[in-house]
Structure formats: structure tokens, C-alpha cells
Amino acid sequence: MTLFLILVIAAMVLGIIGAVAEGLFYLLVIGIVVFIAALVYLALHLRTSGRRHHPLR
DSSP states (O other): OHHHHHHHHHHHHHHHHHHHSTTOHHHHHHHHHHHHHHHHHHHHHHHHHHHHTOOOO
8 A cells, every 4th residue: 555655646746747847748647657557556456455355154
């Protein structure tokens, strides 16, 4: 979960810098890609962690 938060924070910082600074639009694009990667990581992490915690019947 820590990796997800770090990725989201990095995406936000890159996105803000890319949107504000002139000529650094590519940072905004990289921030969006990092954010999407963070969401994919979270989805995969939640899917695999949900399978391990089933109670025994």
C-alpha cells in the first residue's frame, strides 16, 4: 500500500509541475501514466490479497 501512495504522490507532483511550468507538458503526461500505473497496481494488489484471507469452512 505504501508503494501505491508514493506513486500517487509522485503522479500529483509531476502533473502539477507539468501543468504549471511552460514547456514541460511531457511531465503532465508522465504524471498521468504514473497515476494509471498506480491504479493498476492497486487493482492487482487488492485482487491477489483478497484471495488469501478466505476463512476455512
